Amino acid sequence: MRRFRLCAHGRGSLSRDVAPLVRKDVTTSFDEALRLHQAGRSAEAEPIYRRIIAAEPAHADALHLLGVVLLQQGDAAGAVDLIERAVDALPSYAEAYNNRGIALQALGAFDRAGDSFLRSLALEPANAEALNNYGVLCLRQRFRAIARAMLEKAVMLAPGFAQAQNNLGKALEATDALPEAVHAYRRAAELAPDHAEAWNNLGNLLQLIGRPDQAAACYLNGLARAPHYVSMYGNLGAALQSLGQLDQAIGVYHRGLAIDPAQVAAHVNLANVRHVGGDPAGSEASARLALALDPAIAEAHNNLGNALRDQGRLEEAIASYERAIQRKPSLAEAHNNIGAVTASLGEHEAAIAHYRRALATKPDYVSAHTNLVQATLYDARVTCDDIYNEVRRFEAVHALPRYGRARRPANSRDPDRRLRIGYLSANLRSHVVSLSLEPLFRAHDRAAFELACYAQVARPDAASAVFRQHSRIWRSIVALSDEQVADQIAADGIDILVSVAGWFDGNRPLICAYRPAPVQVTLFDAATSGIAAMDYWLTDGFLHPEHTRDRFTERLERVDHLITYPPPLDAPPVAQPSSTMTGQVTFGSCNNPAKITAATIALWARVLAGVSGAILVFKYLNWFANERLRGRIVGQFAQHGIGAERLVFETGARERAQHFARVSSFDVSLDTHPFTGCTTTFESLCMGVPVVTLAGDRLVSRLSGSLLTTLGLDDLIANDGDDFVRRAVAIAGNIERRRMLRDSLRQRIMASPLCDAAAYAQSVGAAYRRMWRRWCAERPARS
Template identity: 40%
Template sequence: MTGSRHLVWFARLDQFDDSREQMETASVVTVDEALRQAVEHHRAGRMAEAERIYRAILEQVPHHPDANHNLGLIAVHFGKAEPALPYLRAAVAARPGAAAFHAGLANALMVLGRVDEAESCHRQALAIDPDLPDANVALGHVEQNRGRTDEAVALYRRAIAVRPDFAEPLMFLGIIHQDRGELDEAIALYRRAIAAAPGFTLAHYNLGLALHAQNRLDEAIDALRRAVELKPDFAEALNLMGGTLWALGRYRDSIDCYDRILEFRPDFAKGYHNKGNSLRDMGRPEEALACFQRALDIDPNLAEPLNSMGRTLEDLGRLDDALDCYRRAAALRPDLSETRNNMGNVLMGTGRYDEAVIHYLDAVDLNLKSASAHRNLLSAILFHPGWTLERRYAEHRRFEDLHARPHYPSTVSFANPPDPDRRLRVGYLSSDFRGHSVARNLLPLVHAHDRGRVELFFYANVNRPDAQTLEFQGLADGWRSVVGHDDRQIAEVMRADSIDILVVLAGRFDNNRPLVAAYRPAPVQISFHDPATSGLEVMDAIITDPVLTPRHGRERFAERPIRLPSFYLHAPIDNAPPVTPPPMLRNGYPTLGSFNSPAKLSRDTLVLWAEVMRRLPTARLALKYRNLMSTPSIGARIIAIMAEHGVEAERIELLGSVDGVAEHLALYDRIDVALDPFPFNGSTTTFEALWMGVPVVTLPGEAMLGRWTASILTPLKLTGLIAASSAGYVDICERLCADSDGLTALRSGLRDRIVASPLCDAKAKARHMERIYRALWRRWCATRNRRP
């Protein structure tokens, strides 16, 4: 969400010097009494009465210092700083030794923006009285605005030493500490300012800002709510409160904040932008797009609404339009890491790896603290065939050095009882406890866990819960929504829950949080459903199998690979259509197909598929992934590469519809043989094709990510679909398409074969996982005092 900046309202001096000068003749008593009455009115806020008496005094004594000074203060109070100057200068001229008079003149000059003159007057005031609180604060504010914070701190501290309950310097000092990243000190100062002046609106606002920066979001909302109570039209406070509610996943409440702003600030572009973000996360993309456009109508030079518009267009599958938004944003703000990251995401989605990786690298270089951009880079290099195993591993370790190692505890101790045989508390951490492939893989395992051996806690970074979220929640011994929590806070929650085994799911993808492990919240930490190393030495193990990571393979891991007999697990798909005979029997030609993401369709993959198509001159190729194949740039890339290698566009069908699960699976009725991409294989796509009776031909690579389909085929005893070379891949496809009877028999029996295989044996998988958990736990119990 759009950030907020510090706001400072500088209070005018409300001190009035009622000291008396010796007057001449009999008029002394009359003027003195009149001045006393005027000052009483002035202090009581009865400005008109005070002004009338001051003017009467000046008619009698034109150079009266107190009357001139106080009349000048009244003029400033009513926004008439320029007319106030003659009175304030007259007061200084009549009594040059009065520090408060110099300070009053300085304040008027400050209101007029004549900072240098104001500074000179403040310094004259302090030369007379070094402890004058208001002058110290005012001069401190000048120094602070000039970036000379050390000088400002000294001045504020001098004012506070004289008046310990002086709210303004306490708040200004807090702002300096906050700007320095010293948030605890800033929060303590803001609280002191509020204790001294409970109605000090800006102190409440800045407290909310500091608490938000510490990710203490509920406390931040309380502070911001108080600021808004004091000033209902405080747009910046409402905007920040909306952003804080958004971070907590309270989208409707955040929209209420933005709507309140827009009632009195209809030209507040940030309000429209942030409202759009909330609408997007509520699944209302068209309304979100309208808000982003309204923000741009107000201020066409804002890059942030263009970024948000691009992300929403991505959600809708309009990747080319999204890329156009990001390019416009980059033209406005070439230094914005977020834009480069977003451009990388779209380019990855269209299979343009070289460009995507360049943008991700730029995003990381622009903001070395952006773990999100770096995680996306770690994903992208898995797809990129040009990155060697060694280079990939090095980049993962660079991720550790930049984002994880700074948080590694030097020492760590746990209160977990080191009993090797007790019931274990396992914590699963994910953003995918929802309608997602990882959830579909995990749910059978969760159902099958022996709850006498393990109790299950779930740490869910799920912004939009759904039916699968509720299913996980119903199976949980402990359910923790960690939306709005930072990594440290999540780790603290886990420690408070005494988690024994932390399982980080698919850490590099989506909104997952692998860096929670950097804080070492659990004695044993495991990476699961990640197709490569996390790069983190605090991750004790990565779950794999003998096909995914053969022993003595060249791929390197920061973790210890622990091999299940077979990795993949999926429940039978209950609502799937029935398996049908091969469509080649009715069409008279074979149809090859892939329903994998365009991001997986590397150039090498498409070139090999073109070779298959040349070997099978009557064959057709059907491609689908959600609605993305209808994206012009994606289709053009695929058709161009295939055309380079002799395959006409008429033989390629790009399916662009978005369907429900049953409708999606029914499309396999059109496919005879499924083609697996590389270097990043299919996984869920492979299982679904097999479930629908469609054999999947794969060419394994050296790395785990390129062996997923082989890992699924091996326990099905379908190793004949695993090619040893590109030529072998083509031969397998040709052989399958030449044997319609064999293909029919294979197709009709595949579903039963899957049901009877380890792929659907949740109980066996659960026992294997529990044995792994137990072995790692016993190892920790035996070595607990050796290292963190």
């Protein structure tokens, strides 16, 4: 919005034959018209201006101000005609040139508008309104440095000019001077508390820089003054969503929609917040409402894809993402999402291509780059060097810019004092990772360690309550930026920060790049973090043998064994395999379909070829109800001469007891490669079913092997593909060996280190103490 200065510059000249009485009447009439115009009664002023111009066609002020009236009425073309007559009559009329510029800009004649503003400023260099208007025009034309200079001069000349302060905020934001922009917007709101746009702009910038709580307060201030500012409801909803206040966000979006039900952005936002809140049906409904209003909006197609994916309708989700990309090829989120779905179906080559397209569009997209690294872990063609190099690229883009803002922990260097251990994780909830983490929390030596949790958990559950119970500090970090979390960790005096499963599940290892703790460790991760500020990678001697080919930036710290589980007390009794009734060997896999790659299928096909009549059962929740997934697997087995009749796909998610019972029906479980099972391996063993694995050259290909070697089952660990086939065929044919394992494995597991939480916690605690003592022995300058 522009500000018009409604004042008279000079009187037009009457011709000599105009009577003095007419001159007096014109002057009186003009003063009356100006008074009415300044009082906001432009409709009453207009006919008076017209009478003046009829009497005195060259009356510059009347021409100018009638032009302003027309501009205020939306007739920019008429305004230009009148104001140009005014400056023809009075070429030194600076304010008329300013308002002519406004009218020309409204017509889209930006170059002529700029010339007009510059002419005004040449005549009156201290005209703050003209400086403001020219600055706004330059900002629109992306001449950001010039815009900033003009607007800075405007507010210097008129410190109380709220609109110029607001526009200066925009210019500062456009030139990446974000702290200064915050100040300018805040100053505009202070000068004019009813200036809703200033509150909105301030809120948007605070949201951008990771202060959603302050942003929400700004939006509330703005809406209190302008309750019909519809887009601000959407912005407030987004801030509340960032704060984890999902129900409140939904309510705010509905308030905006009550004002304008056809507001597409609100429906798009509702679809997103319902997706995050675990309401896929509601998310789908909102996305479809948005698309009914505007079928071309790519973000709505993307959100619909998310809702469909959450309901397991993967092929429909892919189609929605593809429609989003067709409408907006630069929508990085859609590329990332379609990559995630194809990766979950084991189509990693396609997934990698989508992640790379997302990053080409948005190079600083952390989620897409994280997913790209994940995808490389499943691909047997990718080498350890390839993975390492991708991780280092991740570090260069995402971690390196943070190193300059690293904290300098000043923790006491007492090597033997009680330590505060912080766990940074999105897995402090019901999750396979928490199965190994929970025994550690329960058994940690409270005299030596006190625990703190930094939980990226939007919906805490019963497992979250257990972690909270065993921690001295529990902090939700859902609504905090990475840097804010780092500040909190440092303020809490954490001695050792443990980043859990950083490459998966929305975890946030980049917080460690700020060095909030003196010692930082990655635990249960699938690859090196690549973060220079990450000191250690906790592992064991099987996962990382002495001459491991895995590459890493951390120092390896080995414990007796990395993985532990609670005793399987809820597992049903071990039953006999189905082969005792059918005489047909049953191989099984309960692995995530993302792990069932072409390389895995090639191995399994050779095993089936070596065991006449054997079948292979696939089971993973209800995933194998997906026709596309089944089609890929059947097709790849067919390439190796194995028919579909030997493949059994289980569908329908079952209760835990039913799941265990089905696993018990297997004779042998076949492991995936290069990303092996872990929890699925443990569950098979608990049900007396041997698992044959191929131990590769990196941690993710040695997880099952770590469990098996802890149990003394090294004969089930293969060294290469041929060895895998030989061992799988051999155990399938060794009925006595399988019977012995079925009778003894449950007891062996219960008595093994895998279920000895106290010994495990002691081993991990000793590792933490070793790390701490090394830090204490270093020069204090490091901190």
